[in-house]
Amino acid sequence: MISDLLPADAGRDDDGRLTLGGxxxxxxxxxxxxxxxxxxxxxxxAAAREYARxxxxxxxxxxxxxxxxxGVIGVFAEEGLGCDVASAGELAFALAGGMPxxxxxxxxxxxxxxxxxxxLDAGVALIVVDSLDELDRLERLAARPxxxxxxxxxxxxxxxxxxxxxxxxxxxxxxxPDQLAAAAxxxxxxxxxxxxGLHVHIGSQLLDLEPLGQxxxxxxxLGDFATYDLGGGLGVRYTPEEPPAPTVAAYAERLLAxxxxxxxxxxxxxxxxxRSLVARAAVTAYTVVSVKxxxxxxxxxxxxxxxxxxxxxxxxxxxxxVLDAERPAETCDLVGRHCETGDRLVEAxxxxxxxxxxxxxxxxxGAYCYSMGNNYNGMPRPPVVLCAxxxxxxxxxxxxxxxxxxxxxxxxxxxxxxxx
Numbered sequence: 295m296i297s298d299l300l301p302a303d304a305g306r307d308d309d310g311r312l313t314l315g316g317x318x319x320x321x322x323x324x325x326x327x328x329x330x331x332x333x334x335x336x337x338x339x340a341a342a343r344e345y346a347r348x349x350x351x352x353x354x355x356x357x358x359x360x361x362x363x364x365g366v367i368g369v370f371a372e373e374g375l376g377c378d379v380a381s382a383g384e385l386a387f388a389l390a391g392g393m394p395x396x397x398x399x400x401x402x403x404x405x406x407x408x409x410x411x412x413x414l415d416a417g418v419a420l421i422v423v424d425s426l427d428e429l430d431r432l433e434r435l436a437a438r439p440x441x442x443x444x445x446x447x448x449x450x451x452x453x454x455x456x457x458x459x460x461x462x463x464x465x466x467x468x469x470x471p472d473q474l475a476a477a478a479x480x481x482x483x484x485x486x487x488x489x490x491g492l493h494v495h496i497g498s499q500l501l502d503l504e505p506l507g508q509x510x511x512x513x514x515x516l517g518d519f520a521t522y523d524l525g526g527g528l529g530v531r532y533t534p535e536e537p538p539a540p541t542v543a544a545y546a547e548r549l550l551a552x553x554x555x556x557x558x559x560x561x562x563x564x565x566x567x568x569r570s571l572v573a574r575a576a577v578t579a580y581t582v583v584s585v586k587x588x589x590x591x592x593x594x595x596x597x598x599x600x601x602x603x604x605x606x607x608x609x610x611x612x613x614x615x616v617l618d619a620e621r622p623a624e625t626c627d628l629v630g631r632h633c634e635t636g637d638r639l640v641e642a643x644x645x646x647x648x649x650x651x652x653x654x655x656x657x658x659x660g661a662y663c664y665s666m667g668n669n670y671n672g673m674p675r676p677p678v679v680l681c682a683x684x685x686x687x688x689x690x691x692x693x694x695x696x697x698x699x700x701x702x703x704x705x706x707x708x709x710x711x712x713x714x
Contacts, residue, residue, distance in 0.1 A: 295534055296615055299657040301334035301575055311618050312655070315681025319579060319617060322686055323653050326677055328581040329597030330692075331664060335369060335682035337575035341542075342373035348546035349565055351375055355399050357526050357568030358384050360661045365680055365689025366572065367391030376419070378566050381405075382412035389416065399523070399566075401445065401493065403467050410435055422493045422523070424468060429480055436486045443493040443523055444469060444477055448512035450505050452497030452527070455608045461496030461509055468494070474516055491561070492516060495525025498569060499608075503540055503548040510552035518558045524549050526566035530573040532658050533613040542570065569661040576660030578602065578676070579617070582652040583631060591626040593648045598630010599637045600673045602659060603666045606636045614640055617653040621646040628654065632671050664690075669698060 297304070304314050311318045315334045322332055345354045351374035358367055358377045362384050367377055368391035376397030379385045388398055400413040401422035410431050413421055422443045423429055432440070447468030450461045460467045469477060474492075481489040496509045510524060528545045531538055553563050580595035604610035614628050623644040630637040639656065648654070667675045674693035679686050 296613055296657065298534060299531065299574065299613060300577065301337035302340060303334050303336040314577065315686070316684035317681045317686045319577075319655065320653065322679060322681070323579050323581075323617075325686075326679055326688065327692065328579050328653065329595070329601055329676040330579050331576050331601075331659065331676055331678045332579060332686075333366065333576045333660065333678060333680050333689075335575075335680050338366065338369045338572065339373055341571045341575065342370050342375055344542045345565070345567055345571065346374065348542050349563065352397065353562065353564050355397075355523075355564060355566045356571055357566045358388055359665055360568030361572040361576075362387045362665050363678055363690055364388075364391035365678065365687075367393055369680075370571070371397075379413075382409045385409075385412050385416060385418070395419070399443075399564075405431070407431060407435065414438070414440060420490065420521075420523075423477065423481075426469075426473065426477060429477055432487060433480070433484055436484070439486050439488060441488050441490045442481060443491050443521065444474055444481075444489065445493040445495075446471060446474065446513060446516065448494050448496065448509045450496050450509045450512060452500055452505055453502045454497045454499050454527075454529075457608060458498040460498075461494065471512075471516060478517070489519070491519035491521030491523065493523040493525070495523075495566065496527060498527050499529040500527040501529040501537075501539055503545060506545075506548055507552040510549065511556050514556040519561065521562045521564060522553065522557055523564040523566065524553070526568050526570075528567060528570040530570055530658065530661070532573075533611055539570075542567075545570075573658050573661035576658075576663075578656045578659040578663065580654045580656070582648050582650050582654060585648050585650060591624060592629050593626045593645060593654070594629050594631060595639070595654055596631055597673075597676065598632045598639060599634060599668075600630070600632060600670050601667050601676050602639060602656070602663045603668070604662060605639055607666075612640050612656050612658065614643060614645065614654050614656045616646040616648055617655050619646040619652065624648070628656075632673065634670070669693075672698060674698065 354375045356370045356377040371393045378399040380402035395416045398418040399420040403424045445468040449463040481487045580597045584594045586592040624647045626645045628639045677692040678690035
């Protein structure tokens with residue numbers, strides 16, 4: 295059922311209208327327009343608390359690349375979680391959201407001087423070293439004590455889309471085990487750098503937990519450390535036809551059992567969930583711009599691959615529905631407004647006989663849709679609206695054409711300002 299994909303606080307008001315966080319979606323759309331990302335704050339908090347129960351809140355670092363929005367990160371900061379960032383920009387988002395630097399971890403496979411300097415200046419808790427070249431930079435830049443983790447390539451192939459796998463042999467991420475000893479020796483010889491432990495992560499949208507245990511086993515015999523970051527990657531369910539994803543409790547049981555079997559007793563275990571913290575919390579609302587009934591029925595909306603690249607990049611399938619409509623189902627291709635044949639949100643999906651002006655809602659868009667938003671065809675990016683207890687607040691305003699022109703050189707400022 296579609297209801298299984300919506301945030302747990304979704305419901306119906308006395309008029310039968312869909313609500314999110316106690317707010318009628320139709321009212322939200324009327325107020326902020328479309329496309330718009332609508333986010334349940336209660337769902338974010340519930341997901342955070344589920345992870346906190348399983349691992350302890352300070353040991354859970356939200357993978358902010360999944361939804362690098364200060365308003366969302368702020369909710370997790372209030373819940374006691376940490377977060378991980380992969381650039382100076384994501385670090386700025388985290389700090390703006392109120393995440394304490396002592397609960398922030400920096401990783402990434404090609405961190406620049408700017409990234410590392412920003413993290414060192416902010417005083418982040420941990421920096422994950424991904425290459426010996428990066429260690430060169432840290433040795434040069436560190437001006438005060440800094441704790442590090444070494445990222446290990448475990449040579450474990452994750453059962454996921456090839457673009458989401460990160461721990462297989464040949465991946466661009468992590469150090470091969472035979473380089474760890476030299477890296478560790480260099481860190482220990484440096485007066486300000488401290489090696490706290492190891493990091494491993496094999497990929498995203500994982501629905502089979504067995505390879506996670508294999509990745510932990512790959513850390514055995516590499517030395518005894520105080521901290522092990524076991525990454526994230528737990529997958530989610532996107533359509534009613536898919537089987538339910540493993541629970542956070544099952545994920546924790548698999549990881550912690552592997553840690554007990556292969557890692558030193560008493561070591562601190564960190565995890566970095568992203569998709570499973572935010573995906574279900576958000577829906578995206580669109581307005582139908584045209585309905586073209588020919589060999590196929592094309593329902594074109596006022597968004598598309600500019601706000602959701604998941605179908606084009608990863609072949610992700612979603613389960614859209616027409617808001618507050620009770621009509622016979624019609625098989626349609628839900629497409630976007632971008633000048634690209636690949637701009638298809640969902641092919642061959644049942645919709646309630648769509649009409650121009652209808653609002654179409656796509657559930658489970660909280661992960662990576664916002665972070666990969668783009669301006670293809672000069673389309674402004676949508677707002678993000680956080681909903682809780684019958685109140686809604688815009689945490690990211692809608693982008694304007696003036697915003698798009700603001701970085702262009704040689705455009706008169708007064709001319710740019712007229713485009714609103």
